[in-house]
Amino acid sequence: MHVMVIGAAGMIGRKLVERLAAEPGSLGREIASLTLADVVEPPLPPAFSSLATTLAIDLSTEGSAERLISSRPDVIIHLAAIVSGEAEADFDKGYLVNLDGTRALFEAIRREGERERYLPRVLFASSIAVFGQPFPEKIGDEFFTTPLTSYGTQKAICELLLADYTRRGFFDGIGIRLPTICIRPGKPNKAASGFFSNILREPLVGQEAILPVDEKVRHWFASPRSAVGFFIHAARMDTGVIGPRRNLTMPGLSALVGEEIEALARIAGQKAVSLIRREPDPVIQTIVSGWATDFDARRARELGFTAESNFDEIIRIHIEDELGGRV
Amino acid sequence: MHVMVIGAAGMIGRKLVERLAAEPGSLGREIASLTLADVVEPPLPPAFSSLATTLAIDLSTEGSAERLISSRPDVIIHLAAIVSGEAEADFDKGYLVNLDGTRALFEAIRREGERERYLPRVLFASSIAVFGQPFPEKIGDEFFTTPLTSYGTQKAICELLLADYTRRGFFDGIGIRLPTICIRPGKPNKAASGFFSNILREPLVGQEAILPVDEKVRHWFASPRSAVGFFIHAARMDTGVIGPRRNLTMPGLSALVGEEIEALARIAGQKAVSLIRREPDPVIQTIVSGWATDFDARRARELGFTAESNFDEIIRIHIEDELGGRV
Incomplete structure (x- = not known):
C-alpha cells in the first residue's frame, strides 16, 4: 500500500508518521511506500528510510497536485492548511491554500481516474470552525455549517466538495472535523487557543x-x-457503512478550563497549579466566546472513532508521549 | 439606482424585469439604470428602453465578471446557473458555471471595492437542492446542507462564499433558497419536476x-x-436585522399532488381534472422520492418574505398572470 501524507511536517502529520513507524500494521495492510509532502521538506523517519519519499511542494501552485497524484497513492491524508488566524488576516492566501489547493488535489485525483481506474481513500482534516454561533447546547450531527471565519468557510466548502467527489465515485473520502488538540506539544504559541495547552504543558x-x-x-x-x-481508523475502516454524509464531527471531551486545572492538581499537585498566572485578556476572551463548547458526536462514535473522556487521560497521554512517562 | 440582473433571460429574470417595469417604485428607489445580462441577449422591456442595457455575456469566461461589475451596480440579482440535470450530466460545466462563475462575480465585486469603496446588495438564487435525504419531517432553518447532487453542492458552496464575503464587508448578500416554482409557465419540459406544473397548466x-x-x-x-x-423584498429590506446567517430558505407551500388536483377541480372543474393521464414512471418516482417535502421556513417569514398558503392561490396567480384572468 502507498500512503501519502500532505502536510506531513505539521504536528499531526509528524505524529501520524511516528505512529505508522511504531505500529507498521496499524493501517491493516503493509505500507510498501510512503510519500511525505509539505511546503517545507518533512523529516524522514528512520523506520521508513528505505520506502519513504519526502517532498517540498506547495499544493496551491500550478501542477503540484498532479505531480503528487501521478504516483497513485492508495491512501491520501490531507492535513495541509494555513491556520485560522492567517486565513482571516490574508483573504487571498486563505482561499488559495485552503480552498484552491484542496480542490486542485481533488481534481488531480479525478483526472487521474479518468486516465485509468483509480479510487483512493482520501482523508481530509476539517475543523469545528465550520460551525458558527449561536450554537445549541450540544452541536448535533445535523447542525448546519455557518462559519464565522474565512478558515471555517474554506473547510466547509472542501467538505462539500469531498462529499460530492465521493458520491460521484472519484474517490472514497472522509472529512474529519478535529476538536482542539490538547495538550499541543512544543512551545507556547500566539494562537488564541494556545492557553488551553499552555496551562498544562508548561506547569x-x-x-x-x-x-x-x-x-x-x-x-x-x-x-x-x-x-x-x-x-x-478512517484509513482502514469500512466506508460502505458511512453513506453519502462523509464529513464527521470527531468525538472529543467537553471540559471547563477549571476541569483542566483540577486534573493538573490531581496528577502534578498544587505546586504545578500555582504556576498558572491569571491575566484576563478581553481580546482572547471575545474570540474564545465565539467557539463551540460541546458536541453530540454520535455518528463518529458509532462508526468507531474514539477520544478521551476526561482531562486526566489527556494529561497522562502527554506525559507518556512527550515527557518520557515522568512528571 | 443601478440594478443588474444576471440570468435575465430566464423565467424568473424575465418576470422580475416585467414586475419592475409594471411597478417602478417596487425597489423603494427609482431605477436610473438597468443592466440585463445572460448568455443569450435578454429581451429589452419597452418600459426600460431608455435606461436599460442588455448584454450577452457568460459569467464563467475570463474577464466577464469584471466587465459586468465595472459599471458598479447598486443591486446585483444573480440568477444565472445551469440546471440540476445538466450539472449532474456535465461535471466540469456545472462547477465552471455554477461555482466558478459565481465566485468570479463575488471576486470582481471585492476587487472593485479594493479600488474604491463599493458595497452593493447581492442577491443569489439558491435552491432547496442544498439539502439531501434523509430529512426530518420539516426541514428547519438550522438543518445541515448535505446535497446529493453536484448542483446542490455548487449552490451550497456559493452560499458559504456569499456569507463569508458579506461578513468580511465585501458586499451585502442574501442567498434565496427557492422552492419549486409552480405553475411554471411555458411549454412542458423534460425536467423531472415538470409534471408538478404540467398537470395544472395543460388542463x-x-x-x-x-x-x-x-x-x-x-x-x-x-x-x-x-x-x-x-x-x-430582499433587494429593499433592511439587512441589518439578518445577522451573519445570510442564506434563507424561502417560505413556500407544502402540498400533495392530490391537493394540486383538488384545487384544479375547484377552479376549473372535473373536465380539466379528467385531462390528467396517469402514467407511472419509476425513474421519475425515484428522483422525486429524494426531494424535500416540507420546511419550517421561520426565519424568512419573520424577515417578511411571503408565499402562497394553498394551491388555489397558485392556480389563480397563473390564471391572472398567464391566461389573462380567464380559464
Whole structure:
C-alpha cells in the first residue's frame, strides 16, 4: 500500500508518521511506500528510510497536485492548511491554500481516474470552525455549517466538495472535523487557543503559564494521540457503512478550563497549579466566546472513532508521549 | 439606482424585469439604470428602453465578471446557473458555471471595492437542492446542507462564499433558497419536476398532461410571482436585522399532488381534472422520492418574505398572470 501524507511536517502529520513507524500494521495492510509532502521538506523517519519519499511542494501552485497524484497513492491524508488566524488576516492566501489547493488535489485525483481506474481513500482534516454561533447546547450531527471565519468557510466548502467527489465515485473520502488538540506539544504559541495547552504543558515542566480567560470557559478537546487515531481508523475502516454524509464531527471531551486545572492538581499537585498566572485578556476572551463548547458526536462514535473522556487521560497521554512517562 | 440582473433571460429574470417595469417604485428607489445580462441577449422591456442595457455575456469566461461589475451596480440579482440535470450530466460545466462563475462575480465585486469603496446588495438564487435525504419531517432553518447532487453542492458552496464575503464587508448578500416554482409557465419540459406544473397548466387550457407519480407525493412550492417577490423584498429590506446567517430558505407551500388536483377541480372543474393521464414512471418516482417535502421556513417569514398558503392561490396567480384572468 502507498500512503501519502500532505502536510506531513505539521504536528499531526509528524505524529501520524511516528505512529505508522511504531505500529507498521496499524493501517491493516503493509505500507510498501510512503510519500511525505509539505511546503517545507518533512523529516524522514528512520523506520521508513528505505520506502519513504519526502517532498517540498506547495499544493496551491500550478501542477503540484498532479505531480503528487501521478504516483497513485492508495491512501491520501490531507492535513495541509494555513491556520485560522492567517486565513482571516490574508483573504487571498486563505482561499488559495485552503480552498484552491484542496480542490486542485481533488481534481488531480479525478483526472487521474479518468486516465485509468483509480479510487483512493482520501482523508481530509476539517475543523469545528465550520460551525458558527449561536450554537445549541450540544452541536448535533445535523447542525448546519455557518462559519464565522474565512478558515471555517474554506473547510466547509472542501467538505462539500469531498462529499460530492465521493458520491460521484472519484474517490472514497472522509472529512474529519478535529476538536482542539490538547495538550499541543512544543512551545507556547500566539494562537488564541494556545492557553488551553499552555496551562498544562508548561506547569508540568515547572514553568509558568498565563490563563487569559475565566475557569468557566468550556471547550471541545482531544489529545494528539486521538487525532492520529482518527486518521488511522478512517484509513482502514469500512466506508460502505458511512453513506453519502462523509464529513464527521470527531468525538472529543467537553471540559471547563477549571476541569483542566483540577486534573493538573490531581496528577502534578498544587505546586504545578500555582504556576498558572491569571491575566484576563478581553481580546482572547471575545474570540474564545465565539467557539463551540460541546458536541453530540454520535455518528463518529458509532462508526468507531474514539477520544478521551476526561482531562486526566489527556494529561497522562502527554506525559507518556512527550515527557518520557515522568512528571 | 443601478440594478443588474444576471440570468435575465430566464423565467424568473424575465418576470422580475416585467414586475419592475409594471411597478417602478417596487425597489423603494427609482431605477436610473438597468443592466440585463445572460448568455443569450435578454429581451429589452419597452418600459426600460431608455435606461436599460442588455448584454450577452457568460459569467464563467475570463474577464466577464469584471466587465459586468465595472459599471458598479447598486443591486446585483444573480440568477444565472445551469440546471440540476445538466450539472449532474456535465461535471466540469456545472462547477465552471455554477461555482466558478459565481465566485468570479463575488471576486470582481471585492476587487472593485479594493479600488474604491463599493458595497452593493447581492442577491443569489439558491435552491432547496442544498439539502439531501434523509430529512426530518420539516426541514428547519438550522438543518445541515448535505446535497446529493453536484448542483446542490455548487449552490451550497456559493452560499458559504456569499456569507463569508458579506461578513468580511465585501458586499451585502442574501442567498434565496427557492422552492419549486409552480405553475411554471411555458411549454412542458423534460425536467423531472415538470409534471408538478404540467398537470395544472395543460388542463387549464384544455390539453392533456401526464402524471408520472402517485397523488400522495408531497413537495414544496411557490408561484413565479412569489419568487419575484422574494428578490424584490430582499433587494429593499433592511439587512441589518439578518445577522451573519445570510442564506434563507424561502417560505413556500407544502402540498400533495392530490391537493394540486383538488384545487384544479375547484377552479376549473372535473373536465380539466379528467385531462390528467396517469402514467407511472419509476425513474421519475425515484428522483422525486429524494426531494424535500416540507420546511419550517421561520426565519424568512419573520424577515417578511411571503408565499402562497394553498394551491388555489397558485392556480389563480397563473390564471391572472398567464391566461389573462380567464380559464
